[in-house]
Amino acid sequence: MTKPRYTDLVLSLPATVPFVGPETQERARGAAFAARLGANESVFGPSPQAVAAIAKSASEAWMYGDPEVWELREAIATHHGVRAANVVVGEGIDGLLGYLVRLLIGPGDAVVTSDGAYPTFNYHVAGFGGALHKVPYRGDHEDPEALLAKAREVDAKLVYVANPDNPMGSWHDAATVQAMIDALPEGCVLALDEAYADTAPANAIPPLDMTHPRVIRLRTFSKAYGLAGLRVGYALAEPDFIAAFNRIRHHFGLGRVAQAGALAALADQDHLQATVARIAAARDKIAAIARDNGLTPLPSATNFVTVDCGRDGAFARAVLAGLVGQGVFVRMPFTAPQDRCIRISAGTDADLALLAKALPRALAEAGSR
């Protein structure tokens, strides 16, 4: 019997995934990781109020979530001083990026990103047949001028930039990002991924101007808020742009439990600030551990530290393998020359003690290959 008749686009797609999960690695190695420092989750956990709200909502889990996500959108709007009409909530930034690409990109449409930036964005662009154009990082930073120059050159409908950046942890100041917004070519949308806004210096985040018709800001509860396991992200933009998501989004995609947890987390800004302080302290500890081992921690505005291993990608991959082999889950940039680095998420003191113990051996083994 014949196979399903997949679209030509689907037939052209590789059966790869943007990220292999730590659970997959755990199943392969037959043991759980002792320290989970690879996915930029928040080991410091969500607000106790969010934990309580999730537990409370469990008995209400027989009801679908509000498809308008009204209460959470209102709360997000109040929190940021914008209107609910400026807010769309979705299944994490990943889900929202998928919708955004689908709104704008058909086969052959030009999209610009940095070479080595977020793989899941690239996955979505490929998934809708977009033509992805990449520009290099510049000194471990995404390069706004090069991104815009490429966008003009290829008449891009969409350009992606993360500030602060993943996987490098670097950031631009608000003036630089605002200059990028101001110079955005006509007809080009800027997807400004601010997943790490909560851990960034205040002067890295430009004002939330909701009047520009082609700038969309992406935020998440998966990082500093510690709710990756609920999958709630949101985007902020001009109301017409936000309304366009209603044409294609999965209206009942955000469950009642997830909405309740995110709402409680947003209300507990004390916990967020305490977490941000713990993240900052953990960054300092990771940096110290790196230096103690002769490596160079890069400055970070995120909940992770990217550590320059000082040699090539093969060496860094060997260091990473040595850490993973000792039960310390970390990841690394995929693309040269950033792949000379490994990326270590903020951890508890116990996590970082394991890192400190495992790193010398990983380096020794990598160096003696």
Next chain:
Amino acid sequence: MTKPRYTDLVLSLPATVPFVGPETQERARGAAFAARLGANESVFGPSPQAVAAIAKSASEAWMYGDPEVWELREAIATHHGVRAANVVVGEGIDGLLGYLVRLLIGPGDAVVTSDGAYPTFNYHVAGFGGALHKVPYRGDHEDPEALLAKAREVDAKLVYVANPDNPMGSWHDAATVQAMIDALPEGCVLALDEAYADTAPANAIPPLDMTHPRVIRLRTFSKAYGLAGLRVGYALAEPDFIAAFNRIRHHFGLGRVAQAGALAALADQDHLQATVARIAAARDKIAAIARDNGLTPLPSATNFVTVDCGRDGAFARAVLAGLVGQGVFVRMPFTAPQDRCIRISAGTDADLALLAKALPRALAEAGSR
């Protein structure tokens, strides 16, 4: 400044939603519903073990869910006597239908469904530019022969049928569905929506043959399992078909909390069977209330009863408005002649007491318009 350059397809889409949520209606009327009987949720709630698992997972909500959904897929496979390679888990059947349509349907590709069947399926087909062909119901049942005839006529890549059916509650026996599978045209996929399989008679569900390359069976935790608020559904099909979802699905779309809740719900088959019994009793009560008011309850294999109001769509809409106005949330079929009916989900005794109280007044007001 210019607007974003949406795709031509997106520009062609209406800014409508498949369903208005009860919360939207509650905000509009300024009061909560006293009985929530419109969305075919399970008022009897999820398993206490699922509630406990959700609460327990809340403190682990800082971790992303396993993108392979390994443990839940293994458990589903064991439950059904198939292999994990036959199972894809997603963000409810809605989410999986979106992926399925995206896999198969590009602009102009032919799709077949019943006129008045699941609006969210139609929403997805429109969203990917498919050409939707509808055939009428036949005696309040979906019509397998007409669906297949239309599929052959238009060379459909995809045909949708729900068994048991929503919104009519009707069902076909397994032999009829198997005959439809056996007669499926080459090149056509059958999406067999079995959201209500758990409440159906055993002889309504054909064997789970996982060898057909173009049949996909859709199941959910949102109905009898009482976990609509988690948004977990799954599909069962031949492994190559399942693997195709990995090319486009949102790999991290299913959160850790949702996976934990669904896993615990699946393990508590006693609760499921107790719920199914309560649903059956509630169906009988709804039928009795309908008869007491001179209306005709249709036979149902689902967790709702579709009640024939005996006149035209305008009358049924007025009855529905009368119930909603008295705080009883119900819905109704959108399409004539099924729109002579209203659709009432299984409720608690308290819910159904409210229904019994509200229905006479709703009928009186509708009759005297």
